[in-house]
Amino acid sequence: MNIRILKDKIAGRTMLVLTLVSILLAVLVAWGLFYRSLPLLENYSLTDLLTSSAWKPEKGEFGFLGFIMGTLWVTAIAIILALPLCLLVSIYLSEYAHPRLRKLIVPVVDLLSGIPPVLFGVWGVLFIIPLIQDHIAPSFVDNSAGYSVLAGGIVLAIMIFPLLITLFLEVFSTVPRDMLNASLSLGATPWQTVKKVLLKKAMPGMIASTVLAISRAFGETIAVLMVCGGNVPGIPHSVFDSGYPLPVLIANNFGETFSVPLYDSALLFAALLLFVIIFIFNAVSRIILARVKRKIE
Amino acid sequence: MTFETPHIRVQDLNLYYGANHALKNISIDIPDKKVTSFIGPSGCGKTTLLKTFNRLHDSSLEVKVEGKVLLDGEDIYAKGVDVTAIRKKMGLLSQRPFPLPMSIYDNIAYGPRIHGERDRHKLDHLVEQYLKDVALWDEVKDRLKAPASRLSIGQQQRLCLARGLAVEPEIILGDEPTSALDPVSTQKIEELFLQLKEKYTIVLVTHILRQARRVSDYCAFVYMGEIVEFAPTEQLLLDPKEKLTKDYVRGFLS
Amino acid sequence: MKVKGRNIEERFFKILMIISALIVVGSFFLIVGTIVVKGAPAMSWDLITKVPSGGFFLGGEGGVLNAIIGSFYIAAGSSLLALLISLPVVIYINTYLRKRSWLGNLTRMGYDVLFGIPSIVYGAFGFTLMMYLGMRASLLGGIIAVTLLVIPIMIRTMDEVIRTVPNELYEATFSLGATRLETAWVILKQVAPGIMTAILLAFGRGIGDVASVMFTAGFSDNIPTSMEDPTATLPLAIFNQLSSPYEGVRAKAYASALILTIFVLIISVLARLLSKKFSKNKV
Ligand SMILES: Nc1ncnc2c1ncn2[C@@H]1O[C@H](COP(=O)(O)OP(=O)(O)OP(=O)(O)O)[C@@H](O)[C@H]1O
Numbered sequence A: 001m002n003i004r005i006l007k008d009k010i011a012g013r014t015m016l017v018l019t020l021v022s023i024l025l026a027v028l029v030a031w032g033l034f035y036r037s038l039p040l041l042e043n044y045s046l047t048d049l050l051t052s053s054a055w056k057p058e059k060g061e062f063g064f065l066g067f068i069m070g071t072l073w074v075t076a077i078a079i080i081l082a083l084p085l086c087l088l089v090s091i092y093l094s095e096y097a098h099p100r101l102r103k104l105i106v107p108v109v110d111l112l113s114g115i116p117p118v119l120f121g122v123w124g125v126l127f128i129i130p131l132i133q134d135h136i137a138p139s140f141v142d143n144s145a146g147y148s149v150l151a152g153g154i155v156l157a158i159m160i161f162p163l164l165i166t167l168f169l170e171v172f173s174t175v176p177r178d179m180l181n182a183s184l185s186l187g188a189t190p191w192q193t194v195k196k197v198l199l200k201k202a203m204p205g206m207i208a209s210t211v212l213a214i215s216r217a218f219g220e221t222i223a224v225l226m227v228c229g230g231n232v233p234g235i236p237h238s239v240f241d242s243g244y245p246l247p248v249l250i251a252n253n254f255g256e257t258f259s260v261p262l263y264d265s266a267l268l269f270a271a272l273l274l275f276v277i278i279f280i281f282n283a284v285s286r287i288i289l290a291r292v293k294r295k296i297e
Numbered sequence B: 001m002t003f004e005t006p007h008i009r010v011q012d013l014n015l016y017y018g019a020n021h022a023l024k025n026i027s028i029d030i031p032d033k034k035v036t037s038f039i040g041p042s043g044c045g046k047t048t049l050l051k052t053f054n055r056l057h058d059s060s061l062e063v064k065v066e067g068k069v070l071l072d073g074e075d076i077y078a079k080g081v082d083v084t085a086i087r088k089k090m091g092l093l094s095q096r097p098f099p100l101p102m103s104i105y106d107n108i109a110y111g112p113r114i115h116g117e118r119d120r121h122k123l124d125h126l127v128e129q130y131l132k133d134v135a136l137w138d139e140v141k142d143r144l145k146a147p148a149s150r151l152s153i154g155q156q157q158r159l160c161l162a163r164g165l166a167v168e169p170e171i172i173l174g175d176e177p178t179s180a181l182d183p184v185s186t187q188k189i190e191e192l193f194l195q196l197k198e199k200y201t202i203v204l205v206t207h208i209l210r211q212a213r214r215v216s217d218y219c220a221f222v223y224m225g226e227i228v229e230f231a232p233t234e235q236l237l238l239d240p241k242e243k244l245t246k247d248y249v250r251g252f253l254s
Numbered sequence C: 001m002k003v004k005g006r007n008i009e010e011r012f013f014k015i016l017m018i019i020s021a022l023i024v025v026g027s028f029f030l031i032v033g034t035i036v037v038k039g040a041p042a043m044s045w046d047l048i049t050k051v052p053s054g055g056f057f058l059g060g061e062g063g064v065l066n067a068i069i070g071s072f073y074i075a076a077g078s079s080l081l082a083l084l085i086s087l088p089v090v091i092y093i094n095t096y097l098r099k100r101s102w103l104g105n106l107t108r109m110g111y112d113v114l115f116g117i118p119s120i121v122y123g124a125f126g127f128t129l130m131m132y133l134g135m136r137a138s139l140l141g142g143i144i145a146v147t148l149l150v151i152p153i154m155i156r157t158m159d160e161v162i163r164t165v166p167n168e169l170y171e172a173t174f175s176l177g178a179t180r181l182e183t184a185w186v187i188l189k190q191v192a193p194g195i196m197t198a199i200l201l202a203f204g205r206g207i208g209d210v211a212s213v214m215f216t217a218g219f220s221d222n223i224p225t226s227m228e229d230p231t232a233t234l235p236l237a238i239f240n241q242l243s244s245p246y247e248g249v250r251a252k253a254y255a256s257a258l259i260l261t262i263f264v265l266i267i268s269v270l271a272r273l274l275s276k277k278f279s280k281n282k283v
């Protein structure tokens, strides 16, 4: 056999193995986390873990509800703030803005996506916290230190701007121009066309994009840790309460308190929880997005 | 060739796609209640010209339009013109049918609704009337709530025609409206055009010279962004004056 | 009347859109601006040329050179390691597999999903893995965790770039009798700037991430001299300084944040310039 062909074959096999192994990484991560959470899962029922908010590891109480609620609050605030904004910006960029303006805005969105989480945290501490403490909170509650789920939500919202805008633009670009033109030629205004045709046609892709953004917000750790002020686990009751989301739980305690029995197992269970939820969200929305794109080709 | 009171009068129209000069010094009169066809090789600018009539280039901002398009004597590119009112006067049929992402019923009702019609009975009535006008009623009357995308391509194109008629236009613009259709559907559309020219001014882009001959009263030959010749259809196809037209027409008709 | 109403609606939403665009663009400049304004006054040569002296976090002398170098080691090491794994995968799914083969699609889908997994999960998993292997928090540990994090970024970016190569180029090289491996080289040369972009994006992510290195790399006041040394990283240094009760130390956090901002902006701009060639039809 020709040496070139042999080289080609060997390289191919090697790369195939590498591809398969690397894909198995996901399985490995899931299995690793699951294996380490097993001790906890063997001692407590899943429902108890997820529905109790009592968190006293020294006494053997592991209730995750407070952390789950913290995550949900922060994520909900972030999505409520970011979704309408990003939707409007994406519509503006794809339907209204002059190409030259688009070429100015899109790179800024790109640069925003390159800013590391810790810098968002620093900015949150410097800007958002005082803003909430001195200007927003006083009109609603008696005293707030500023460190709150609201601060986390605002910072997270900005962090997911780039993701949402990029995905929305991609989804919008799959709607055929001629379909929009058909609506325009009937005398519809651009906004009517956006409302009745563009958004309608893009709906599945937009939902998938939003789910993707939600899962991004779920997992964000350091920025949220810096501005949410969560030191004591508990369920937040207002946007000015401090929050203690799941990723912060892991970041704050991992690697230190392993002398408490089952503590490490509990933290890895938190990681597993994040992994599973985000994995499912991502898989579902990526499949929908891939479908949406394939229809166009 | 000029007309006393043309429905559309184009004067010294130039259009640029960035640096690409796609329409060059176009001047033409489109007569009222007649079928005018545009023929010419692919890429010569037929679609581009048609889109200037209802300002569809507005949404693509790299496009620059110079010159005038007079609709009943009024320049549609003048400042302060209500674009949607102009578009309402023209129904567009594109190369491939693009039903809107909604039901058959809602596709027809879309235009009237946008222009303020809310009365259900009136809408029902309009939908029925226009579906009958395009001979689609019998085929779809039992599934008006079904998504329009489930119709066959030929049915979709007739639906798009009905959708356009439902906003009560004065002009129908057809951009090779039969190019994606089978012969039977094509024939149906052509028959519709012949009926519709009683009430509407029709502009038809086509690359089928026989279709131009069957359907249109006047015909313009477009080449490289210019109108080479404009004449009554029979004359242009059988006895062209310009050499370019002759070459093009012979190539097809000989 | 109706028409007038919808024109008002049209204008209303257009104004809303412009306001939203201003907010989004403004937020970037606000973030960078805040960090510059707060960080610049505390900036000093010492900060970038010295390692912390005793009691740094209590307001002592010194700088964050250890963290800057540590971050570069980790980002460079993990980018290199990730490239060694990603490149063959991308070559395989693009030249060896047919378009739309199920394995190719599965791989792409897999990395799309892995791309969404947060870094804290990779950090926690990485630490668990290290404990299993009997390793301590170290430069190598950090590199491994960050590698896990950036492989999906690299593969997705490179794959997107390689897919812009027209089919004709494959056909042309194949019809000259080239093997798939040889064809891959031709393709890679064609998209070399895109590969650079992927490396830069991975590097940028690696230099800025905290959650993945928090437990895996550890922290140290010294510049690491071997793979087993615990290693400080710039983002973690910022985080630690910021939690200090001393105003002077917090000021150093702002200055360090400014340093990190400058690094990531340079990397982002470079990556964008290089990728311009491939993003003509994409926004
Ligand atoms: N959006 C666009 N941007 C840039 N150039 C364009 C655009 N649309 C069309 N063109 C160019 O303008 C010229 C005229 O195109 P047009 O679509 O009007 O041709 P046509 O006569 O309709 O052709 P066909 O018979 O193939 O439909 C062509 O050279 C085309 O490449």
Ligand SMILES: [Mg+2]
Residues within 6 Å of the ligand: B046, B047, B048, B175
């Ligand atoms: Mg055309």
